[in-house]
Every structure is written in C-alpha cells, then in structure tokens.
Amino acid sequence: MLDNFFAPDSVAVIGASREAGKVGYELLKNLLDSNFPGEVYPVNPKASEILGLKAYPSVTDVPDQIGLAMIVVPARFTPAVIRECGQKGIDSAVIISAGFKESGSEGTKLEQEVSGLVKEFDMRVLGPNCLGVIDTASRLNASFAPGMPPRGKIAFFSQSGALGTAVLDWAIEGGIGFSKFISLGNKMDISESDLLIALADDPDTNVILGYIEGVKDGKAFMEAAIDATKKKPVIIVKSGSTAAGARAASSHTGTLAGSENAFQAAFKQCGVLRAPTVEALFDYALVLAYQPLPERNRLAIVTNAGGPGIIAADACERSQLTMTSFQQNTIENLRGSLPPTAAIYNPVDVIGDAKADRYLSALQAIEGDGNTDMVLVLLTPQAMTEPEATARNMIETFSGSSKPVVATFMGGASVKEGIGILGKNMIPTYTNPERAIAALEAASRYSDWKNTAVRQEEAGFPVDKDKVKEILGRAEHQSENTITGRDAMEVLSEYGLVVPRMAFAETGPEAAAVADEIGYPVVVKISSPEILHKSDIGGVRLGLSSASEVERAFEEVVSAARRFMPSALIMGVTVDQMVPAGKEVILGMAKDPDFGPMMMFGLGGIYVEVLKDVAFRIAPLNRREATSMISEIRAYQLLRGVRGEEPADIDGIVDSLLKLSQLVTDFPEIIEMDINPLMVMTSGKGVVAVDSRISVNL
Ligand SMILES: Nc1ncnc2c1ncn2[C@@H]1O[C@H](COP(=O)(O)OP(=O)(O)O)[C@@H](O)[C@H]1O
Numbered sequence: 001m002l003d004n005f006f007a008p009d010s011v012a013v014i015g016a017s018r019e020a021g022k023v024g025y026e027l028l029k030n031l032l033d034s035n036f037p038g039e040v041y042p043v044n045p046k047a048s049e050i051l052g053l054k055a056y057p058s059v060t061d062v063p064d065q066i067g068l069a070m071i072v073v074p075a076r077f078t079p080a081v082i083r084e085c086g087q088k089g090i091d092s093a094v095i096i097s098a099g100f101k102e103s104g105s106e107g108t109k110l111e112q113e114v115s116g117l118v119k120e121f122d123m124r125v126l127g128p129n130c131l132g133v134i135d136t137a138s139r140l141n142a143s144f145a146p147g148m149p150p151r152g153k154i155a156f157f158s159q160s161g162a163l164g165t166a167v168l169d170w171a172i173e174g175g176i177g178f179s180k181f182i183s184l185g186n187k188m189d190i191s192e193s194d195l196l197i198a199l200a201d202d203p204d205t206n207v208i209l210g211y212i213e214g215v216k217d218g219k220a221f222m223e224a225a226i227d228a229t230k231k232k233p234v235i236i237v238k239s240g241s242t243a244a245g246a247r248a249a250s251s252h253t254g255t256l257a258g259s260e261n262a263f264q265a266a267f268k269q270c271g272v273l274r275a276p277t278v279e280a281l282f283d284y285a286l287v288l289a290y291q292p293l294p295e296r297n298r299l300a301i302v303t304n305a306g307g308p309g310i311i312a313a314d315a316c317e318r319s320q321l322t323m324t325s326f327q328q329n330t331i332e333n334l335r336g337s338l339p340p341t342a343a344i345y346n347p348v349d350v351i352g353d354a355k356a357d358r359y360l361s362a363l364q365a366i367e368g369d370g371n372t373d374m375v376l377v378l379l380t381p382q383a384m385t386e387p388e389a390t391a392r393n394m395i396e397t398f399s400g401s402s403k404p405v406v407a408t409f410m411g412g413a414s415v416k417e418g419i420g421i422l423g424k425n426m427i428p429t430y431t432n433p434e435r436a437i438a439a440l441e442a443a444s445r446y447s448d449w450k451n452t453a454v455r456q457e458e459a460g461f462p463v464d465k466d467k468v469k470e471i472l473g474r475a476e477h478q479s480e481n482t483i484t485g486r487d488a489m490e491v492l493s494e495y496g497l498v499v500p501r502m503a504f505a506e507t508g509p510e511a512a513a514v515a516d517e518i519g520y521p522v523v524v525k526i527s528s529p530e531i532l533h534k535s536d537i538g539g540v541r542l543g544l545s546s547a548s549e550v551e552r553a554f555e556e557v558v559s560a561a562r563r564f565m566p567s568a569l570i571m572g573v574t575v576d577q578m579v580p581a582g583k584e585v586i587l588g589m590a591k592d593p594d595f596g597p598m599m600m601f602g603l604g605g606i607y608v609e610v611l612k613d614v615a616f617r618i619a620p621l622n623r624r625e626a627t628s629m630i631s632e633i634r635a636y637q638l639l640r641g642v643r644g645e646e647p648a649d650i651d652g653i654v655d656s657l658l659k660l661s662q663l664v665t666d667f668p669e670i671i672e673m674d675i676n677p678l679m680v681m682t683s684g685k686g687v688v689a690v691d692s693r694i695s696v697n698l
C-alpha cells in the first residue's frame with residue numbers, strides 16, 4: 001500500500017523549474033542529490049532541459065510509465081495536471097502546491113474539484129500544501145526540505161510542513177536516522193490513518209512518530225492505531241483543538257467532555273503514546289527504536305555523583321516506574337567490587353573517583369540482576385572520570401542484553417565524545433535524568449500495552465431494541481428532545497441496568513396510591529423536561545414513609561417547580577422506591593465530533609463539574625477499559641473503602657458501563673446522556689440507577 005510514494009521506479013516533477021530557490025527547482029535538485037536510483041522526468045512546457053535532464057512539455061509526453069508524480073504547479077493548474085496524470089495511468093501523486101483549503105473558500109472549492117478528479121481516476125494523493133516525502137531506504141528525497149536525514153528506523157509524519165522542516169534540520173545535525181518522512185499537508189486524500197496502516201507493515205520502520213493537529217476520521221484512526229500499536233510503537237504529538245461545536249451541553253458529561261479529552265481517551269485506548277512536546281517525541285522514539293522493550297517497570301540507576309542520582313530517583317518516584325530493589329546476590333557482587341564508600345543499593349553510587357572499570361563491574365552486576373528491567377547510567381565529569389571508556393563499557397555490557405539502557409552524561413566538552421560513542425551504538429543519551437526517565441517510562445507503558453492489548457469482544461446484553469426505539473421516539477414530543485424520569489429509566493432497564501420500582505402520578509392522591517403499591521419508604525420527584533437539576537429547586541423529597549407524607553411532598557415539589565420556573569411544563573411527579581444509601585457515581589456519554597460516543601465515569605454528586613475527577617473512553621468499551629476508567633479517577637480510593645469501610649460494588653459499575661456503552665452504540669441518535677447518580681452498594685449488593693437524562697437527535 002502506498003508503495004509508489006516510498007519506492008517508485010520513476011518520478012515526474014510537474015512544474016520543475018530552472019530557477020534556483022523555486023520549489024520546482026529545489027525539489028528536482030533534492031531528488032538528484034539523494035542519488036535516487038530510478039528515472040526522473042522534469043515536466044515544464046517552457047524548458048527543454050533542467051539540471052541536465054531532458055524536460056517534457058506535459059506529463060503525457062513522457063515516454064515511460066511514471067510511479068510517482070510530484071506536482072508543483074500553481075494551484076489553479078492542478079485540476080488539469082491531475083487529469084493528465086490520471087489519463088497517463090499514474091496512481092500516486094504528491095501535490096506540493098499551496099492555495100487550497102488552507103487559503104479560504106476559493107481554495108476549498110479548488111480542493112474539492114481536485115479531490116473529485118482524484119477519485120474519478122482512482123489515484124492516491126498526498127497533500128496538497130505539503131513538503132513532500134522522503135524515504136531513506138530507497139534514497140528518495142521527493143521534498144523541498146533542506147537536506148536528507150541519515151538512514152534510521154524512525155518514521156515521522158507531520159501535519160505541519162514548517163515543523164517538518166525544523167525537525168529534519170535538527171535530525172540531520174543530531175544524526176538522528178529516519179526511515180521515512182511524510183508531510184501530510186491538507187490531507188485531502190491520504191490521512192494519518194493511511195500512513196499508520198502503511199508504516200505498521202514497513203520493515204524499515206521500528207517506531208512511528210506523528211505530529212497532528214486533528215484526525216480526518218476518528219474511527220478510522222482508532223482502527224489503524226490499534227492495529228499498528230500491536231506491531232510497533234506509535235508516538236504522537238497532538239496540538240490544537242478541533243472546534244467542538246457550540247452546542248450548549250445539557251448534561252454533566254456534555255459539559256466536561258471536550259475534544260482534548262476525546263483525543264486523550266482515543267490515544268489511550270489504542271495504545272498510542274502521547275508526547276507532550278516534539279522534544280519528548282524523539283526522546284521516546286530513540287529508546288523505543290533502538291533498545292529492547294523492558295519486561296516490567298523496575299529501574300536501576302548507576303551514578304558517580306549523589307545529586308544527579310537523587311534527581312533521577314525523584315523523577316522515577318513521580319513516574320510509573322519503580323526504583324528496583326536488587327536481588328541479594330547482586331548486592332553481594334556490588335559489595336565485593338565497589339569501594340566501601342560506594343552506595344550499593346539503588347541508586348548505585350560508584351563515587352566521584354570512579355574510572356570506567358568501576359562502572360563496568362557495577363553495570364555487569366546490575367545487568368544480571370533478576371529484579372531489574374531497565375538501567376539509567378549517570379555520569380558527571382570529575383577528575384578521574386573516563387567518559388569514553390565508560391561509554392564503551394556500557395556498550396559491551398549491554399550488547400545482546402534484553403534490558404534497555406540509556407544514559408545521561410552531564411556536562412559539555414568533556415563528555416561530548418562519550419555521548420557520540422553511545423549514539424553511534426544506539427544507546428540513547430539525554431541531557432538530564434528527567435528526560436531519560438520519561439523516555440524509559442514511555443517504553444514501559446508501551447511494553448504494558450503490548451502485553452495486554454488483546455481487545456476482548458464483549459458479549460452483548462440481550463435487549464429489546466424496538467422498545468427502546470419507541471421510547472426514544474417519544475422525545476420528539478418533549479422539549480429539547482430530552483428524555484427524563486420514568487421513560488429514561490425504562491430505557492436503562494431494557495439494557496439490563498437495575499432501576500428502582502417507580503410510577504408516574506399527576507395528582508397528590510394518585511401519588512399516594514402508587515406509593516402504597518411500591519412500598520415505603522419512597523421518593524417523590526418533580527417530572528418536567530425543562531428542569532435540569534431537580535434537587536436544586538426543591539424538586540426531590542426523599543425518605544417518605546406514608547401516604548400523607550407523599551401527598552404533601554407532591555404539593556411541595558410542584559409548587560417549588562412553579563416558583564422556580566412559572567412557564568415550565570410540569571407533567572406531574574414520579575414516585576420511586578427509596579434505594580438504600582450507597583456511594584453515588586456518575587456514568588455518562590457525549591458525542592465527540594471526531595470519535596463519536598465518548599463515555600465518562602466519575603464520582604457523582606454536585607461537585608463533579610468542579611472537581612473534574614472523571615475518566616473518558618470512546619465507546620464501545622471492553623471490560624478492561626471499563627475497569628481502568630474506574631481505577632483511574634483520584635477518588636477510586638473512596639470506592640475501594642477507606643478506614644474500615646466495605647468496598648463498593650466495583651464489578652457492578654463495570655457492568656453498568658458496558659451496558660451503557662452498548663446502549664449508546666446501538667442508538668447513535670443518543671447524543672448525550674447522564675446516569676447521575678448510579679447508587680453503588682457495598683460489594684456484592686449491586687448498583688441502582690436512580691436518575692438519568694437522555695438527549696436525542698431525531
Ligand atoms: N430512588 C432513590 N433512592 C434513594 N435516593 C435517591 C433516589 N432518587 C434520588 N435520590 C437521591 O436524591 C438525589 C437527587 O435526585 P436526582 O433524581 O438525582 O435529582 P437531580 O439530579 O435532578 O437533582 C440523588 O443524588 C440521590 O442522592
């Protein structure tokens with residue numbers, strides 16, 4: 001797939017120029033300078049020869065077949081050029097030219113026209129408005145970026161051309177090797193998902209890096225990413241936020257959702273590592289591309305100075321890594337080979353006067369330690385220090401090891417050589433221990449994902465979809481297309497959620513009669529689609545234990561509602577069975593414009609919007625994801641029980657999340673909903689949904 005973009009037999013440069021400095025010249029020059037082994041055909045109606053190559057007036061005049069067309073003509077000429085390419089049977093093209101969607105409504109129209117032609121001729125197109133593509137394995141530099149990076153195992157795609165150039169420039173200087181570089185541009189046709197699919201199977205690529213500002217198709221992205229991350233790490237910097245639309249949210253979930261959380265959730269669910277900065281992107285990439293994956297997360301640190309060792313240990317403490325405790329025989333070995341003043345527990349301090357041999361014996365002991373999964377070597381230049389020899393000893397100790405090793409050689413001139421030696425031998429170095437730890441943490445997170453990334457298919461709950469469809473349809477007759485009260489509860493109940501016995505009543509005596517049937521104690525709640533938070537306005541009366549109390553409660557909640565909103569449509573009240581007190585949690589869903597139904601979980605109650613202690617995932621969920629949603633919130637400890645409390649029924653919450661996930665997946669017309677609260681009893685005693693609102697788009 002996309003083979004002609006990376007290893008074409010021949011390339012045509014349509015819009016090649018004789019004028020140095022012009023894109024059509026620089027691009028052709030890059031192709032020639034990179035020693036691309038295939039044929040190169042400049043196309044320019046006004047020239048017969050460019051950079052020593054015969055030029056053709058039109059691509060249709062080229063006598064041979066063409067693998068890849070590079071289009072650098074002004075935007076307005078691209079439809080004609082695409083048509084010619086299509087007629088010549090070219091299936092792959094890169095449109096470098098700008099002046100499309102990024103430049104306003106005229107450009108957008110032009111882009112649509114080109115897109116139509118591309119489909120008509122069944123072509124694949126990269127761009128427009130991009131830098132081009134580089135493949136170091138096939139020696140193709142079909143870009144106007146300044147220079148070609150060295151060959152390596154890292155593939156990088158970028159939605160921003162400017163960032164792409166900066167990164168390439170920096171990679172060339174730092175000697176960071178690339179397998180492929182792809183500039184996405186406007187993503188008219190080829191998107192990040194296509195590249196994930198192609199790069200996942202690329203034997204030259206160990207790690208896929210990306211810079212994106214948004215995704216073209218959220219579902220396609222997730223599918224491609226899940227598949228890719230099973231094969232190799234995917235690390236992405238995502239900036240900018242997509243406009244989430246200005247629709248006023250009618251639920252807590254809707255208020256808290258937002259595009260940023262959706263990306264975060266989607267990345268998590270697909271095993272994509274998110275890097276906070278471009279610097280971190282490459283920090284993570286180096287250890288993932290060139291070092292073995294750590295089996296678990298136990299870190300050993302070796303240092304020749306106390307301070308950096310403490311800094312590293314602190315960073316480890318803040319991360320998901322743990323400072324390992326060495327096995328007894330490792331400790332004996334260290335004690336035997338290091339001077340008595342050395343620290344033999346983690347971090348191991350070989351002391352300021354350590355030469356390379358002392359590092360060597362410490363590293364050998366640690367490499368063989370059964371409790372260590374990864375190693376960070378710290379070095380500060382002191383009088384006796386031997387940075388180069390130490391680097392070589394690291395290489396010797398860890399060649400063929402199953403444990404990743406990285407280094408921080410602090411300082412400047414005196415450690416430069418040592419760092420160079422490590423770099424050439426694929427041992428990543430970082431300017432400070434914090435960066436090293438963050439990179440190792442990323443490696444450990446990816447290792448976790450790889451070990452557990454089996455997407456379990458959940459057996460669906462048996463449901464009566466027609467019944468739910470009918471209830472959702474009723475919303476049409478209510479204001480704001482919102483379903484509340486008994487109707488909402490019925491929907492939940494169809495999906496296997498436990499709800500209290502409840503009935504609707506239009507008058508006080510009727511409420512008392514249904515309460516008698518339900519059995520005391522009961523709860524009376526105002527029923528009005530316009531009242532969002534019933535208890536805020538005195539619309540909920542709890543713990544009623546007789547018919548007369550119920551009648552009085554009816555009058556109270558109705559008059560409270562009238563006071564609060566004189567114009568509100570009041571249907572009556574619902575009378576609920578009073579559920580025994582439990583922990584209150586919120587479950588919800590809001591549609592994300594990129595990824596579709598996004599589920600939320602958090603501790604319920606009135607503080608949810610203030611504390612924002614909630615977790616998000618894209619539906620459909622599996623059991624593992626539902627479980628991790630619950631354990632990820634800060635208040636998880638409260639659910640587990642504090643100070644002798646019995647733990648809450650967490651399995652019951654997991655099941656409820658899965659049921660809700662099935663509901664919102666089955667009914668895409670549900671655009672937003674909350675179950676708030678779901679009452680969670682102690683372990684084994686179940687969960688009950690006592691309040692819900694569902695917004696539909698019919
Ligand atoms: N059936 C019930 N059993 C026990 N407590 C209930 C019941 N219904 C509501 N409550 C309590 O009343 C609170 C408010 O009720 P709720 O129906 O969620 O109204 P709203 O969210 O509109 O204010 C709930 O958070 C819960 O503590």
Ligand SMILES: [Mg+2]
Binds near residue numbers: 676677691692
């Ligand atoms: Mg509520």
